Amino acid sequence: MTTDVLARQTLVLNRHWQPIHVTSVVRALTMLWNEAAQVVEPDEYRLYGWHEWSELTPPLDAPCIRTAHRRLRVPEVVCLTHYDRVPSKAVAFSRRNVAKRDHHTCQYCGVQPGWDRITIDHIIPRSRGGTSSWLNCVAACPECNAIKADRTPEQAGMHLRRRPTRPDWKPFHAIHDGAIASWSRFVNDAPSLALA
Ligand SMILES: [Zn+2]
Known part of the structure; x- marks a missing residue:
């Protein structure tokens, strides 16, 4: 169960709440611990630092990491505290x-x-x-x-079914099949996300 939770992903916003990429839960928690990011609680848009977040009692149905003494809720969205990276406009060719x-x-x-x-x-x-x-x-x-x-x-003597194009998708929709519902509150009308 914990393994599944750690396989989840977290949406990363810059200081202006623009989505910039998606990262692993482990990396998001590391950024939270290092004070490089705060959790954005997606229902109330409240910000939490590590200490506040780790003291919260998560709802029973929330995805959590269990430790010996507590359940730590997995952050769905984090917001960087310092870094002003702007959203990437191009989808990487790969x-x-x-x-x-x-x-x-x-x-x-x-x-x-x-x-x-x-x-x-x-x-x-x-x-x-x-x-x-x-x-x-x-x-x-x-x-x-x-x-x-x-x-x-x-x-x-072979035919292409359609002419290939440069994608102009919103990778949030196209890439992250495991996207979390709450992300849609932050990525509406967003430029394309980086594929980091
Ligand atoms: Zn074929």
């Missing part, structure tokens, strides 16, 4: 994010081979000068990737 943009779906045959099997295809192969970029990379199942091999789609 294999993981290409797969997410394409909904883990092979862009040639439409199968969903699973998170661990999905591959990234360079539409114009790297050997022909194709770049690793949003517009030249798509998710592909291993079978289609092997068939296409070192060819362009035209040469391989």
Whole structure:
């Protein structure tokens, strides 16, 4: 149970309450302990430092870390005390994010081979000068990737189901499948979150 709780994530706001990224519960608690952040109680928007937070008696149904003497409520949202980092506007290019943009779906045959099997295809192969970029990379199942091999789609007689784009999603919705309901009070109209 404690392991599940520690696998949860915490939304991080900067001093101006703009969401900047999502971090692990462990990291959030470390920031709280170090006074680098305060917990934002999402119902009342009250701020708590470590001492106040650790003295609270959490509701019975709240996710908690249990210690010998008390239950420590897992923070859902924290607010940085010093740092004024601004929200990132760009979504980082990575294999993981290409797969997410394409909904883990092979862009040639439409199968969903699973998170661990999905591959990234360079539409114009790297050997022909194709770049690793949003517009030249798509998710592909291993079978289609092997068939296409070192060819362009035209040469391989394969068709893309849609033209790849640079994502303009709100990663809060797209990335964090385990997003917590209370975060929506802080991320409305927010610029894209960093994928940290
Ligand atoms: Zn395929």
